[in-house]
Structures are given as C-alpha cells and as structure tokens.
Amino acid sequence: MGMDATIAARLLRLLVVGAGVVAVFAVLVGVLAPLLGPEQAAALLPFAVAAVVTAGLGAGLPRIDGWIRRHTHHRTATPYSALADAAARIRAGTLDEALPGLAQVLAEGTGARRAVLWLAVSDRLVSAAVHPPGDDGAETVENLPVLLARADTDHVVPVLDGPVLRAALAIGKPDAPVTPADRALMQDVANGAGSLLREVQRGTELEERVRRADELAQELQRSRQRLSRARDVERRRLVGELSHATADRLTALRGEFELAVSELGDGATPPGQVRATLRRARAGLDDLLERFRSIARGIYPAVLRDQGPAGALDELVADLPRAVRIDADLGRRLDWEIESGIYYLTASALAHLAVRPEDPALQVTLAIGGGRFSARITDTAPGADADDLRTALAIDVERLAALGGEMELARTGDATVLLAWLPDRLEPLVDGSAHVEGAR
Structure with missing residues (x-):
C-alpha cells in the first residue's frame, strides 16, 4: 500500500511537470509565431522550450515535490532511489556537502517534514546537518532519551561503533505516520553511512579535544603565574618578619658584646661585672636563637607537613x-x-x-x-x-x-x-x- 501511494505520487509529479511543459509550449507558440513567422518559429521553438523548461524545473521542482507531499502525505522518491542518492552523497563531495546531503536524503526518502543528523561529541549530541536548513545554529541535547522526547522528533536510528554511540539519524513526521519502509530506509542509510559518520564524529571529537587542550594550557599558565606571585609575596613577608623580629635583638646583643670587650680591655672592671655582662649577652643570644627557631617553624612547620x-x-x-x-x-x-x-x-x-x-x-x-x-x-x-x-x-x-x-x-x-x-x-x-x- 505504501509503495502504491508512492508510485501514485510519482505519477502525479509527472502529470504536473508534463502539464507545465505543455503550458510553456503553448505560450511560446503564441509569442514566437506572430513575431518570427511560422517557419522560423517552428525551427526555434524546440530550443526555446528546452531552455525555458530546464530553467523552470531547476527552480520549481522542489516546490512541486513539496506541494505533492502536502496534498498526498507521500514521498515522490522510492526507498531504492533514496538509498542510491545516499550512496552517491557518501562517495562524492566533501564532508560539508555530504552531511547536509544525507539529511536531505532522509527527508525526501521518508517524506519527513524535518530530518536531522546528530553527532556524538563528548557527553552530548550536537546537530551537524538539518533539512530543510534553518538559521538557528547547532543544537545540543544531552543523550538519546532526551532526543526521543523532543516534540519535533518521531523516529531516531543510532549509529553505533560497537557499544559506542557515534551519531544519530532523526526525522519528524507530524502529519503522517512513520512506516516500516521509513524505518528500513533510515537503518539502511545508517548502515551505509556508518563509516563516514564515525570518521566525522572522531574528527569533531578531536577538534573538541584540541580546544580543551588550549584551554588547559592557558589555565596552566595562569596557575604558574599565581604560584610565582605567591612566592614573591611570601619572600616579602619573610623579609619583613625577619627584620621586625631580629633587628632590635641584634642591636642589643651587639651592644652587650661591645660592653664586655670594653670592660675586659680596661683592666679596671671587676670580674663579677664582666661576667654579668656576658650572662646578659648570652641570654640575648638565646632569645635571638629562639626567635629564629620560631620563625623557622612558621616558614616550614613540620606538623603542617606531617598532620x-x-x-x-x-x-x-x-x-x-x-x-x-x-x-x-x-x-x-x-x-x-x-x-x-x-x-x-x-x-x-x-x-x-x-x-x-x-x-x-x-x-x-x-x-x-x-x-x-x-x-x-x-x-x-x-x-x-x-x-x-x-x-x-x-x-x-x-x-x-x-x-x-x-x-x-x-x-x-x-x-x-x-x-x-x-x-x-x-x-x-x-x-x-x-x-x-x-x-x-
């Protein structure tokens, strides 16, 4: 039944095109005959008709196909012609041409209002080609269940590489059911284009990794700059703490030693007074050493490292x-x-x-x-x-x-x-x- 309806749609297409050719022929006869005469008009008429029909079909055939789909709800292309077209798209042209071509094959082969080719990138699906094309830019969905839940999606066929999802083919047919022929066609296209889509997905994933590597390199450079700045701050803190903590103590210690040297040198100072001066100098030295130990513990606290x-x-x-x-x-x-x-x-x-x-x-x-x-x-x-x-x-x-x-x-x-x-x-x-x- 589905094949009969498709053939009927193709026949309607032929009738519409034929009627258009007859209309063009009649118009050109009515225009050229009075201007050129019967003999010259008869000689030029086939060439004029061919030129006008060729130009008209290039611009009008997609509109005719759309009109037929809207009124018959059936496609004008058979699954076999769609598969042949898909194979031609895969073999010829660049990837930028092949992907939109595959989306177009899906739309025309299934009679869908919208067909989308999704690529698996990292942990999400990104639309790589849409037919008919729009200006919305690339879309993103989280996974296959989310894609199936979309209102504009009626059937999805995943393209798998073992257990790994590489891509997905999706169509939307709000005005007609998804037939077994549609499902078979999409599966055949997925099987035929599997190697191409896997290579495209890997290329897209590689681009994503290169972009991520650039971001990581920039973040690593910023991290190193932060650490370098932190070392500079720490050096300034250490210099300030050493100057503040030891300057007075060193000055007092030097004074005590100079006094002791002076007392020993004059020979008149009692030995007990000299010993007292040396004891004060030793106490100042012990205090200075303890202060240095305290600063060292602050610089490198062993407990912080261990516990x-x-x-x-x-x-x-x-x-x-x-x-x-x-x-x-x-x-x-x-x-x-x-x-x-x-x-x-x-x-x-x-x-x-x-x-x-x-x-x-x-x-x-x-x-x-x-x-x-x-x-x-x-x-x-x-x-x-x-x-x-x-x-x-x-x-x-x-x-x-x-x-x-x-x-x-x-x-x-x-x-x-x-x-x-x-x-x-x-x-x-x-x-x-x-x-x-x-x-x-």
Whole structure:
C-alpha cells in the first residue's frame, strides 16, 4: 500500500511537470509565431522550450515535490532511489556537502517534514546537518532519551561503533505516520553511512579535544603565574618578619658584646661585672636563637607537613593566651600551597585575636567542599575591630589572592566572622577519557 501511494505520487509529479511543459509550449507558440513567422518559429521553438523548461524545473521542482507531499502525505522518491542518492552523497563531495546531503536524503526518502543528523561529541549530541536548513545554529541535547522526547522528533536510528554511540539519524513526521519502509530506509542509510559518520564524529571529537587542550594550557599558565606571585609575596613577608623580629635583638646583643670587650680591655672592671655582662649577652643570644627557631617553624612547620593544617593549628593554639576551639573534618590532604595558604592566614588571625585570656573562646572551622578549602573564624568578643584585623592580615590576604582565593570580613549579630578560602586544586583538571559511551 505504501509503495502504491508512492508510485501514485510519482505519477502525479509527472502529470504536473508534463502539464507545465505543455503550458510553456503553448505560450511560446503564441509569442514566437506572430513575431518570427511560422517557419522560423517552428525551427526555434524546440530550443526555446528546452531552455525555458530546464530553467523552470531547476527552480520549481522542489516546490512541486513539496506541494505533492502536502496534498498526498507521500514521498515522490522510492526507498531504492533514496538509498542510491545516499550512496552517491557518501562517495562524492566533501564532508560539508555530504552531511547536509544525507539529511536531505532522509527527508525526501521518508517524506519527513524535518530530518536531522546528530553527532556524538563528548557527553552530548550536537546537530551537524538539518533539512530543510534553518538559521538557528547547532543544537545540543544531552543523550538519546532526551532526543526521543523532543516534540519535533518521531523516529531516531543510532549509529553505533560497537557499544559506542557515534551519531544519530532523526526525522519528524507530524502529519503522517512513520512506516516500516521509513524505518528500513533510515537503518539502511545508517548502515551505509556508518563509516563516514564515525570518521566525522572522531574528527569533531578531536577538534573538541584540541580546544580543551588550549584551554588547559592557558589555565596552566595562569596557575604558574599565581604560584610565582605567591612566592614573591611570601619572600616579602619573610623579609619583613625577619627584620621586625631580629633587628632590635641584634642591636642589643651587639651592644652587650661591645660592653664586655670594653670592660675586659680596661683592666679596671671587676670580674663579677664582666661576667654579668656576658650572662646578659648570652641570654640575648638565646632569645635571638629562639626567635629564629620560631620563625623557622612558621616558614616550614613540620606538623603542617606531617598532620595537615588541623594538626598544625592544634599545636599553635596550645601556646595562645586565649582559648580556641577547632572544628575540622577534612578527610583528605591537599597541595602544600593550598594547605599552607589557609594555615598562615588563620595562624596570623589567631595571633592577632587571641591576646586577651578573658575573652570568649574563638571558633575555627576548617572545611573542604564545593571545590574550595575554607577557614571560618568566629570572634564573639565585644569591641572586635574588623578593620584592624584586615590591616594586620594584608600580606596574608595578598598571598591568598595570588593563589586564586579570597578573604571576607563581616560583622554578623554580636560576632565578627572571618571567612578565607582557596580552590582545592591549583592545576587544571584534565579529563583523560578517550570517548563517551553511548546507549543503544
């Protein structure tokens, strides 16, 4: 029945074309005969008719086919002619010509109002060719079930490479049912064009990977710049801390030694006084060495390396005058730059805030989640000065920003809350999957 209707549609097409040729012939006879005379008109008439009909069919045949489909709901091409056309499209022309040609073959061969060729790219389907063509640009759907659920899609045939989905052929026939002949034709086209579509999909996937590689290279360069800037900030912080912590002590120690040398040299100073001067010099030297050890622990805290930021903060708060409660359930270790960045800022904030033993306990919460490693310090002491704290943490905040993080200070109710965070990874994430598995 379907084949009979198709043949009837082809016959109607022939009748319409034939009627058009007769009409052109009659018009040209009526125009040329009075102008050229019977003999010259008879000689030129076949050439004129051929030229006019050829030009008219090129422009009007698609409109005739569309008119026939609208009125008969059947295609003018048989499945066999459609398959032959599809084979010709696959063998000849470039890929840019072959893909729209295959979509056109599907539309004309099945009598569909719309045919789309979808390529599997990464974890989604992207429209590569549409007939009739539109100006909407490439469309994207998540997977085959989503494609089947679309209102403009009535039948889909996947193109598989083993278990891997490479492409999908889809048609929309809102005015007519999808016949078994339509299904067979689409499957045959999918089988015939399978190798072509696989190569196109692999080429598209390669382009996607090249684009992703460029993005990763740019992100890697930005990561290296952030780390370089963080090292510069850390060097400046270290120079400032050494200068601030040791300048006065070195000056006092030098004075004690110069006094001892002077007392020993004049010969009149009692030995007991010289010994006292040397004892003060030794005490100053011990204090200076202890200060250097403290700075060294801050530069490279062994506990931070071994136990992580929670363990290092536990050791730090044990020597602070004010009580500090630490809540940390991190579950995993992160890169040294990330852990140390949060640790140094938190340690500096605690050293600034925990100076009065009578104040309520500080609350410190460390957490990993949402792609971030964060530290929250809550201070409920009255009169806490957020601006003063921000000034004291200027270098630590600069280091945090260099690594891609941020610090926020806010007054919430009766508490001052400090929130600092860094991304939980400094290097870009590379997806090593070779391809995305498709569904049958």
